Amino acid sequence: xxxxxxxxxxxxxxxxxxxxSLYTDEAIFADEMNRVFGGTWTFLAHESELPAPHxxxxxxxxxxxxxxxxxxxxxxxxxxxxxxxxxATVCRQDEGTARRFTCPYHNWSFDSAGALVGVPIEEGYxxxxxxxxxxxxxxxxxxxxxxxxxxxxxxMPDLVTxxxxxxxxxxxxxxxxxxxxxxLQRGTHRMICLGNWxxxxxxxxxxYHPGFSHMSLLRMRKDRYxxxxxxxxxxxxxxxxxxxxxxxxxxxxxxxxxxxxxxYWEQAAPMPGETRYEQAIxxxxxxxADAALDVVMGSGMNLNIFPNLLIIGNQIQVIEPQRVDLTHxxxxxxxxxxxxxxxxxxxxxxxxxxxxxxxxxxxxxxxFEECQAxxxxxxxxxxxxxxxxxxxxxxxxxxxxxxxxxxxDLPLRAFWREWKRLMTSTTRLAAA
Amino acid sequence: xxPLDPGMxxxxxxxxxxxxxxxxxxxSTYVDDAYYARLRGDLDEWQAIxxxxxxxxxxxxxxxxxxxxxxxxxxxxxxWYQLYTRQCLYWVPAAGDMPDAVRGxxxxxxxxxxxxxxxxxxxxxxxxxxxxxxxxxxxYTSHLSAGFVRIATAADGEVKIRSQFIVHExxxxxxxxxxxxxxxxxxxxxxxxxxxxRKLVALLDAARSQHNxxxxx
Numbered sequence: 001x002x003x004x005x006x007x008x009x010x011x012x013x014x015x016x017x018x019x020x021s022l023y024t025d026e027a028i029f030a031d032e033m034n035r036v037f038g039g040t041w042t043f044l045a046h047e048s049e050l051p052a053p054h055x056x057x058x059x060x061x062x063x064x065x066x067x068x069x070x071x072x073x074x075x076x077x078x079x080x081x082x083x084x085x086x087x088a089t090v091c092r093q094d095e096g097t098a099r100r101f102t103c104p105y106h107n108w109s110f111d112s113a114g115a116l117v118g119v120p121i122e123e124g125y126x127x128x129x130x131x132x133x134x135x136x137x138x139x140x141x142x143x144x145x146x147x148x149x150x151x152x153x154x155x156m157p158d159l160v161t162x163x164x165x166x167x168x169x170x171x172x173x174x175x176x177x178x179x180x181x182x183x184l185q186r187g188t189h190r191m192i193c194l195g196n197w198x199x200x201x202x203x204x205x206x207x208y209h210p211g212f213s214h215m216s217l218l219r220m221r222k223d224r225y226x227x228x229x230x231x232x233x234x235x236x237x238x239x240x241x242x243x244x245x246x247x248x249x250x251x252x253x254x255x256x257x258x259x260x261x262x263x264y265w266e267q268a269a270p271m272p273g274e275t276r277y278e279q280a281i282x283x284x285x286x287x288x289a290d291a292a293l294d295v296v297m298g299s300g301m302n303l304n305i306f307p308n309l310l311i312i313g314n315q316i317q318v319i320e321p322q323r324v325d326l327t328h329x330x331x332x333x334x335x336x337x338x339x340x341x342x343x344x345x346x347x348x349x350x351x352x353x354x355x356x357x358x359x360x361x362x363x364x365x366x367x368f369e370e371c372q373a374x375x376x377x378x379x380x381x382x383x384x385x386x387x388x389x390x391x392x393x394x395x396x397x398x399x400x401x402x403x404x405x406x407x408x409d410l411p412l413r414a415f416w417r418e419w420k421r422l423m424t425s426t427t428r429l430a431a432a
Numbered sequence: 433x434x435p436l437d438p439g440m441x442x443x444x445x446x447x448x449x450x451x452x453x454x455x456x457x458x459x460s461t462y463v464d465d466a467y468y469a470r471l472r473g474d475l476d477e478w479q480a481i482x483x484x485x486x487x488x489x490x491x492x493x494x495x496x497x498x499x500x501x502x503x504x505x506x507x508x509x510x511x512w513y514q515l516y517t518r519q520c521l522y523w524v525p526a527a528g529d530m531p532d533a534v535r536g537x538x539x540x541x542x543x544x545x546x547x548x549x550x551x552x553x554x555x556x557x558x559x560x561x562x563x564x565x566x567x568x569x570x571x572y573t574s575h576l577s578a579g580f581v582r583i584a585t586a587a588d589g590e591v592k593i594r595s596q597f598i599v600h601e602x603x604x605x606x607x608x609x610x611x612x613x614x615x616x617x618x619x620x621x622x623x624x625x626x627x628x629x630r631k632l633v634a635l636l637d638a639a640r641s642q643h644n645x646x647x648x649x
Contacts, residue, residue, distance in 0.1 A: 187526050187541035190641035216564035220557045224454055272548040273463035280464075328641045333542040347468070347539050354542055359558050362566035362646045370565075 013420045015413060016386035020375045023196040023383075029324035031423065036307050037062030038139065038429055039422045040250070041149040041162050043309035043318065044068050044078060046332070048146060048183045049095070054112045057095045060320060061139060061150055067091045067101065068141075068148060071113035078150040079114045080137035080431055090136070101136075110136050137431030145170055146182060147309070152429035164249040165399040169303050173311055177295045180338035184316070186350065189331040189357040195368035196375075197308075197321035200329055201415060203364055204304040204312065205245055205253035207406030208387065210234035213367050217359040225270065233260035239393075243406035246397060251306030251418030253411035254401070258301065264294035271296075271351035277344045284342050295336055296348045304411070306418055315353055325372050329365070331357060385412040444511050450560050453513060457549040462519045468539035471523070473586075474630065475533045478616045482581025482594050493593050494580045496626055497617050501575035504648050509556040512648070517622045521630040522547040524649060529613050529636045544638065544645055555648070564646065569604040571647035576600075577615070590629065591619040597633075601647055609643065612636050 012019035022028060044059045045068040056069040058081065065081035067090075081089045083103040090101040090110060100117065102109040109118035114136035122129065139150040142159035144167060149159055160167050174182060193200065203209065211218070211234045218235060233241055242259035261267055265278075282289040298313025310317035320328040333353045335346040375383070388394065388408035397403025404410045485494055496515070503512040516522075524545040527535040538546050547555055559567060576598045583592040594616050601609045618630040633649045 187543070188639075189526065189542065189544070190639075192641045192643040194643075213565065216558055216561045216567075219561045219563060220554060223561075224458065224554060224557055270460065270550060270554065272460045272546060272551055273467075275459055275461045276464035330641075335540075347465075350538065350540065350542050351463075351546060354544075354546055358545065358555070358646075362644055363564055366565040366568075366644070 009420055009423055013416045016389055017382040017384055018412075018416055020377075020381055020383060023198060023372065023375050024324060026324050029196075029321070032419070033062035033321065034429070035425065036419060036422045037321075038064065038150070038152040039425060039427070040153065040306065040418075041142070041151050041156060041159050042307065043147060043305060044150050045148045046146050046182070046184045046316065047076075047143055047148060048181070049185060050076070051185075052097065054097050054099050055095075056091065056098055056101075056112065058091055058093065061152075062321070065089055066139065066150070067136075068150075069098075069112045069114075071111070072099075075113070076141050076143060076148060077113050078139040078141040078148075079110070080139070082137065083108055084116065084134045084136065114138055140432065145174055147305075152431060153427055154430065155427050162250055163252070163305070165401055166248045166252045166254075166303065166305055168399060169248065169254060169301065170311070173299050173301055173303060176299060177291070177336055177338055177341055180295075180336040180341055183335045183337050184332050186333040186335050186346075188333065189354075189361075191329045191331070191357070191361065191365060193327045193329060193365045193368050194325060195327060195365075195372040196324060197319050197327040198415075198419075199368040199371050200319050200327060201304065201307065201310075202412055203368065204302055204310045204317075205255050205411030207234075207238060207243055207245055207255050207408075209364070209367075211236065211238065213363055214360050216363055217356075220359065221269070231269075233257070239405040239407050241406065244397065244403050245406055245408050245411050246401040246403045247410055247414040248303075248401055249414075251415050253302075253304045253306075253414055255302035255406060255411075256300070258299070261297075261300045264297040264300075265290065268297040269352060269355045271348055271355065273347055273351055277348050280344045281342055284344075288340075292341060292345050295341075296345055296352055298352075306415065313353070313356065314349055315356075329361075331361075385409045385416065389413075444514050448510050448514055450510060450557065453510060453553045453556055457518075457553055460548050460550045463548050465539075468537070470587075471521075471630070472533040472537055472539075474592075474616065474618065474632065475531060475536050477583055477585055477592060478594060478632070479530070479532075480583050482583050485580050485582055485593075489582060490580070492626065493582070493591060493617075493619060494595075496619065496628070497577065497580070497593060497595065497615075500617075500628060500631075501577060505573050505575055507570070507572070509559060509648070513552060513556060515628050516549065516552065516631075517620065517627045517629045518549060520549050520552065520628065522552050522633075522648075523631065524633045524635065524638070524645075526638055528639050529634050531634060531638075544635075544642070545633075559646075559648075566644055566646045567603075571601050571603050571644075573602075573647055573649075574600045579614075583616075585618075587618075589620050593617045593619065597649075599649055603644075606644075611649065613638070615649075 038061045050070045067079040069077045085108050088105045090103045100109045116131045116134045141150045243257045246254040303311040308319040316332040318330045394404040525531045525536045526544050577595045579596040585592045599611045613635040616632040620629045
């Protein structure tokens with residue numbers, strides 16, 4: 001059994017430090033799965049995963065099983081995957097196309113917009129039975145440029161307002177090749193971490209760790225290929241470099257590495273197929289080839305949308321908490337499709353998107369697991385969030401965002417402010 | 433060059449070290465549309481009914497594959513690398529246990545591992561850095577393979593061998609992981625020696641979440 005923390009959240013979440021129980025306490029975990037996930041706009045899926053009317057994917061909103069679907073007219077819905085009759089899930093496949101979700105238990109069936117459309121031996125419920133009131137529970141749904149979010153909070157402002165400067169940063173991430181469309185359904189890397197989900201979010205805007213946690217990758221690269229290739233800008237005193245971190249508002253955070261990348265293609269990590277496909281792209285595109293090769297490489301952006309979406313490199317990472325000390329992290333590979341962009345670009349993007357899951361992320365995940373192990377010690381209570389808190393290095397940067405040197409903990413402080421706001425909110429969440 | 437066993441026709445250069453790998457295959461020159469087309473063809477061919485190996489085939493093909501696994505289990509990565517051809521592939525799809533030419537098409541899909549000779553070298557150099565937190569402590573594996581069958585192929589000079597495997601992986605302080613599925617080895621002669629040209633590892637649970645896949649299968 002877990003013990004509730006003895007201290008109130010104001011004492012646990014301080015500006016300069018946070019309490020270890022936020023990562024280890026089962027009661028806090030149960031609470032945040034309900035209040036944080038779904039209490040704000042929470043990422044669920046990308047529209048390219050739902051290519052046609054009646055397409056669906058099965059996801060979780062916190063720990064709540066949900067279905068993201070398109071109805072016959074193509075409109076998006078987030079349906080709570082729970083039969084209104086006895087509570088069984090009505091959708092038991094990860095993805096597909098379905099005009100009806102039929103509960104296998106008593107065959108109640110719901111259409112792709114969630115309406116109850118079939119009840120066996122319906123007359124047994126008597127004359128007052130109202131099917132219209134027994135559709136699947138629904139969450140508010142909205143999408144921004146293909147990114148689908150849901151919330152159970154009726155008081156949330158519209159999605160674009162909530163995203164704030166993050167919307168513009170999503171634009172910058174997407175519009176590296178004008179007119180291109182982002183496509184998922186290109187495979188996933190699904191990783192297990194025996195650690196709390198917030199360790200993953202903490203790391204996503206941590207510009208302090210790469211030179212150390214990714215020593216193996218950096219050393220391998222340097223030993224084989226020399227300096228200049230991929231992420232070598234993370235070595236040394238990076239606060240003297242050109243990277244920055246920013247508070248994007250509402251818990252969203254950002255690392256901008258772009259100023260360190262002079263030539264994207266030349267600084268890319270090695271990838272299988274490089275020689276032949278570069279030749280093919282140059283032969284097809286001539287003067288535009290450099291720009292096409294540049295979109296093979298990641299964007300140089302870590303854009304983290306609170307609480308679970310990490311847009312990093314060319315990948316979309318989704319944090320999927322399972323237990324207080326168990327997290328799944330799914331990296332969705334992405335392709336770019338445009339009439340004037342040859343598919344050779346995507347053949348290279350697939351290979352490059354295998355690089356960090358092979359040589360980078362596993363070391364971070366191992367370190368998160370060791371954090372979880374260390375955080376189990378009751379007598380050592382605090383985790384520091386105070387880097388650059390008092391150094392006077394923060395300033396109002398682009399898009400009006402509070403910005404700091406890349407090792408600044410300001411993203412951590414931004415995260416915890418929003419987390420605490422949601423955990424102490426008195427707004428009652430409800431299904432529509 | 434000391435043949436391990438004249439009958440097996442396996443040769444390993446005992447002086448071959450990490451330094452040799454550091455200098456080897458620094459370009460990725462052979463993966464292209466035609467190469468991917470061949471891999472899609474492989475996926476089709478692997479589906480066929482196999483023929484249990486003859487005694488002669490066991491001595492030649494099964495012995496090479498068992499030796500490959502033995503070297504991996506001993507963490508003799510440099511010697512393992514020498515078993516592969518100059519245009520080789522070590523491939524672990526991220527799609528189901530019988531990936532078809534659409535879902536398993538590596539030209540369109542990311543994989544758990546798609547290592548041409550250069551990336552295979554990167555992986556060995558990376559494992560040998562000694563500073564990868566995910567490999568501290570290092571993984572030790574035990575391969576157990578059975579059900580070796582020969583699969584017909586349209587490709588001249590290639591031999592396709594399919595087998596079932598269980599790999600146990602142990603890192604000190606961590607639970608033992610069990611991985612299972614089937615493997616496909618495409619063998620061919622290079623420089624008068626039988627070598628592994630392409631190895632496909634189809635995990636039963638490739639599409640599910642995995643914990644720390646930083647070891648070689």
